[in-house]
Amino acid sequence: MTSQDVRKQFLDFFASNGHLIVPSAPIVLKDDPTLMFNNSGMAQFKEYFLGNGTPKSNRIADTQKCLRVSGKHNDLEDVGFDTYHHTMFEMLGNWSFGDYFKKEAISWAWQLLTEVYKIPKENLYVSVFEGNPAENVPFDQEAWDIWKELINEDRIILGNKKDNFWEMGDQGPCGPCSEIHVDLRTADEKALVSGKSLVNNDHPQVVEIWNNVFMEFNRKADGSLEKLPAKHVDTGMGFERLCMALQGKTSNYDTDVFTPLIEKLEQITGFKYTSNDVILNDSEESKEQNKTNIAIRVVVDHVRAVAFAIADGQLPSNTGAGYVIRRILRRAIRYGFTFLNTKEPFVNQLVAVLANQMGEFFPEIKAQQQLVTNVIREEEASFLRTLDQGLQLLDKVIEDEKGKIVAGTKAFELYDTFGFPIDLTALILREKGLELDEVGFTVAMQEQKNRSRAASEVSTEDWSVLIPGNVETFVGYDQIENEVKIT
Ligand code: ATP
Ligand code: MG
Ligand code: MG
Ligand code: MG
Incomplete structure (x- = not known):
């Protein structure tokens, strides 16, 4: 499936489920003194979550050009060295502004990944917020119960506040999230590692692809939480990572998002890139090749x-x-x-x-x-x-x-x-x-x-x-x- 098709199918899927498709906001924000670049799909909608203004529709979907090179989200150091963090990337997203909530969001995400994109179910893991009593935030039982109907329990992982709870700041809307990770390891590699708690960071080929945020609380000045009168959904899926999974690759740079750029760069410089599947070893030649590969990834990114x-x-x-x-x-x-x-x-x-x-x-x-x-x-x-x-x-x-x-x-x-x-x-x-x-x-x-x-x-x-x-x-x-x- 070409990357063009991957993007189109995402947007078509959410359009057919009642979402208005909007264009990406510009990557550079001129009218927001608090943020230099758009770094997530929700940035252009944040005012709606704060209760300022009304969106054109209470269901929206898009792909947003994002840049993560400053502030809280700064991935620049990783770019080139790993194969799935970029400076600029597209974030596919769907939103509910006071409309549908966890049940629909989770079911649609699952349906899209497993039925439309046909990712094998056994290659997916999900995470659910484990709760944090010290900070007054409860375990996300509701998400757990919904996921349990869709995926084997041993593929549902509990996540902590850092990874599975989203807050806009010290005060304001916040809520738990559920992440979806895809396991791109070969059968041999899978056999080597047992145990269920495997998400990205544990293995470079188990990669987070989609984050679903459920905004259901408002954090008050005294730190306590109250239920929001209107609940919202905010999701973001890494487009290049999704393409990697759907094109059977183990590196974003081996997808058609990057290969034309790499081919041109090879032509200009005379240096050759080796795809992620080529195992490099300890030899001097391999070390040189690895430096070439990093440089090529940096440039095309x-x-x-x-x-x-x-x-x-x-x-x-x-x-x-x-x-x-x-x-x-x-x-x-x-x-x-x-x-x-x-x-x-x-x-x-x-x-x-x-x-x-x-x-x-x-x-x-x-x-x-x-x-x-x-x-x-x-x-x-x-x-x-x-x-x-x-x-x-x-x-x-x-x-x-x-x-x-x-x-x-x-x-x-x-x-x-x-x-x-x-x-x-x-x-x-x-x-x-x-x-x-x-x-x-x-x-x-x-x-x-x-x-x-x-x-x-x-x-x-x-x-x-x-x-x-x-x-x-x-x-x-x-x-x-x-x-x-x-x-
Ligand atoms: P990661 O843990 O991999 O750094 P994240 O948790 O910081 O990702 P989110 O803020 O949840 O990312 O963004 C939603 C999705 O956007 C992620 O699930 C991922 O697929 C994608 N994404 C995030 N950062 C990048 C990046 N630098 N390059 C490419 N895709 C990204
Ligand atoms: Mg990150
Ligand atoms: Mg993460
Ligand atoms: Mg995340």
Whole structure:
């Protein structure tokens, strides 16, 4: 089943069950001071849960372009290293605003997955909120009873407050959730692990695909809960993960959402990607291949985030959301530069493939294709010049260096002023027989981070609060930039 069909079937299914299908909200939020990017399907509807305004219909479904690179939901560090977290992804969702509740939501989710998409029932697990008396929240007996009719009890897992209870903040609407996980392990792998408590984090091939939130309580200022007069349903399913399950793959990058981009990147760079099913071992060759694979995943992931953000009106810049976009693009350029030997702009060449592939459903990417390509090309060219300048400066540092250890503060200066990636610095120094004082670098970085965090961002529950006036002081790279150590 192609990814286009997967998306269409989801929307058709909920339309046939009385849902109004609405378009995705833009990925960049211009009118919400508490959130930079749309990071879930419900963001565009949150006011309805707070009782402000009336939705066009009390049943809605859509696919939402999401970006999880800042605030509470920041998956950037995992992207490229695992095969199912992206910066930009689509979240398929269905909502009830004071209309249907757990019975319908759970039954429809199950019907869609097992009858329409035909995922074998024995490959699915679900979770139910276990309750937390200390915080006044009860076990979700109602969901348990509904699931029990549909799935074997040993596939219903109890989840804690962190994973299975959703709150908008310290006060306001909240409620338990039920997650659905899909088990993509081979029969051999399954035989190796016994016991029922297997959800993602326990095995990379057992992946959370769908979260169903049941908003039934209101948390009051004194911490107590009261029942909401109108109950709501808010669900979110990872589109790329669903495609992986339905296309018989074990990596999102092996689905048709990503393969055209990977093929183009292979063509541009001459490097080859190996699919998730190819087992890599401890050999030097495998280690090299693994670095290539990570870099390719980073690039094909990041181009989507950057392209959609630009198409939705967010140009790369030095502040706020524009800076986040710039950093994502630079991360892609840096991985290309270091691991795929790209010394010329290349990311922009992927935009045509993306527009071709996604343009039918998201016409904005086709309409803005030329602009997006040009902006990315310019950014690439200017960052590559910066990299070049940084390299010259580094040469000078190396020349001046009397001992064998280069001060971490020097590396930090390069990084902070030129956006010069620390792993690249370390690699070059190593090639010259010098060592980098990594502790010194980390300390300088931490000080910088503390400064910018204190100045610009207070992270709350689902919304990241930016203190007005201080947004402009958001400077420097995140610690993510030194994640990959080249050893
Ligand atoms: P995970 O535990 O895998 O990080 P989550 O619990 O943070 O996921 P939710 O906030 O429940 O995710 O979002 C609903 C669904 O969106 C998830 O079940 C998953 O399928 C998908 N999803 C979440 N984050 C990502 C991501 N970074 N990339 C791709 N899909 C994602
Ligand atoms: Mg997450
Ligand atoms: Mg989760
Ligand atoms: Mg979840």
